[in-house]
Amino acid sequence: MTAPSLAGALARLAPVGLAELVDRAALQTRVDRKYLVPSAALPRLLERFAADARVLDVDGARSFRYQSVYFDTPGLLSYHRAAHRRRRRFKVRTRTYLDSAQCWLEVKVSGARGSTTKHRLPYRPGDRDAVRPGRDFVDEALARESFDLREGAALDPVLVTDYDRATLLLPGGASRVTVDTGLRWRAAGRELRLPGLAVVETKTASAATAVDRALWQEGTRPARISKYATGLAALRVDLPAAPWRRTLRRHFQAAPTDHTPTTDHAATTDHAEVEQEASCA
Numbered sequence: 001m002t003a004p005s006l007a008g009a010l011a012r013l014a015p016v017g018l019a020e021l022v023d024r025a026a027l028q029t030r031v032d033r034k035y036l037v038p039s040a041a042l043p044r045l046l047e048r049f050a051a052d053a054r055v056l057d058v059d060g061a062r063s064f065r066y067q068s069v070y071f072d073t074p075g076l077l078s079y080h081r082a083a084h085r086r087r088r089r090f091k092v093r094t095r096t097y098l099d100s101a102q103c104w105l106e107v108k109v110s111g112a113r114g115s116t117t118k119h120r121l122p123y124r125p126g127d128r129d130a131v132r133p134g135r136d137f138v139d140e141a142l143a144r145e146s147f148d149l150r151e152g153a154a155l156d157p158v159l160v161t162d163y164d165r166a167t168l169l170l171p172g173g174a175s176r177v178t179v180d181t182g183l184r185w186r187a188a189g190r191e192l193r194l195p196g197l198a199v200v201e202t203k204t205a206s207a208a209t210a211v212d213r214a215l216w217q218e219g220t221r222p223a224r225i226s227k228y229a230t231g232l233a234a235l236r237v238d239l240p241a242a243p244w245r246r247t248l249r250r251h252f253q254a255a256p257t258d259h260t261p262t263t264d265h266a267a268t269t270d271h272a273e274v275e276q277e278a279s280c281a
Contacts, residue, residue, distance in 0.1 A: 006166075006181065007063070009043040012050050015057030016169045025169055025176040025203075033208075033222040035200045035215050036251050039181055042198055046179075048214055049168070053177075056167040058100075063166045065098035066180075070228045071131050071155040076239070079158075082229045083240045090147055091228055092138055092155055094128040101125050105134040107141040117145055131155045159235075160186040161227050163199075170211070175204040177211050185231035192234055197251055199225065223247055 037045070046053075055062050071092040072078045081089045089110040096103040105123040110116045119141040127133045135155070142149050162184040168177040180199040185192045202209045208216075215221075225247050233241035234252040241248060 005043045006039070006046075006179075009046040009050075010055050010062045010166055013046065013053055013055040013062075013168070015062075016054035018056060018058055021056055021167065021169055021176070025174060031204055031206060033202045033212055034225050035202075035220050036223045036225065036247070037198045037200050037215070037220060039196050039198045042179060042181075042200075045200075045211075045214065046168075049170070049210065052171040052210075054169045056169070061099065063164045063181075064100075066161075066163055066165050067096045067098055067128070068161045068227065069094045069096075069128055069157050070159040070161070070232075072158045073150075073153045073155060076158070076232075077149075077153070079229055079232055079239065082226060083233075083243060085243055088147060090142060090145075090149070092131065093228070094123055096125055096128050103128050105131075105137060107138055109142065109145040109147050119144070129157050158187060159228055159232050161231060162186075168211075170209055175202065175209045177202050177209065185227075185235060187232055187235045190235045192231070192252070194252070199227075223251075 056064075058064070070078075078090055078092065087110070091108040092106070093108075094103055094105050103123040103125040105121045107119045108116055119137075121134055121137045123134060131138060138155065139149070162182070163180040164182045166179045168179070170176060178199075178201045180201070183194045183197060183199065200211070200215070202212050224243055226244070230241075230244045230247055230252070233239055233244055234248055
């Protein structure tokens with residue numbers, strides 16, 4: 001759950017409803033910047049914007065539980081393309097909003113000049129651990145982006161992430177900020193928690209936001225982090241992890257907890273990202 005000090009800072013912000021947030025800040029093409037910030041620093045950061053920023057409020061709640069399940073091929077094709085910094089990359093995941101029991105199947109494809117296109121399909125929460133019910137959608141989305149996933153390649157659940165998210169709408173109405181806390185990763189019977197760390201992500205049409213500038217003034221720069229790839233690299237030390245080595249060394253020092261009954265743990269940009277989103281009913 002949200003730390004009390006953060007909850008207090010969120011409570012002091014003016015509210016914005018979900019419909020208005022989607023209408024005013026549903027950016028089709030956007031620049032994303034991610035920062036790793038100590039959780040204890042969040043209240044002071046938010047207080048700087050208390051007069052102007054608004055926070056998503058749904059029936060009095062201002063922080064919401066998210067769960068994502070990431071899928072990959074048996075050879076971890078998605079992971080390895082990211083680890084080797086291939087220009088053409090993809091992610092397949094389900095994202096479940098646990099408080100509202102809503103779920104989406106999502107396909108993200110990265111292409112030229114750092115652009116990312118996201119395709120979304122409403123999904124049954126009970127199917128969030130499997131791709132099979134939406135496999136045709138996944139294949140069509142990848143084909144639409146001219147990404148050739150080998151025909152018949154299995155896509156199995158590889159990593160689960162859990163976190164709490166608060167979303168801010170910034171002045172002007174075209175930019176938003178997400179604040180993720182309570183970070184947890186699970187893979188192949190191992191678990192990693194980083195309770196003292198938050199991922200702050202700014203999402204804007206072009207120029208840096210006031211939150212970006214505030215973080216820069218405090219010496220915090222955008223970090224190279226992917227919840228999927230960085231989390232899996234932290235849990236699987238046998239995997240190549242060059243793009244995230246500095247992030248892992250500086251922020252992911254907590255030892256993973258092993259929940260596997262045996263000793264076999266094997267198997268199972270500035271970092272700004274431009275993203276385009278396409279939803280499919």
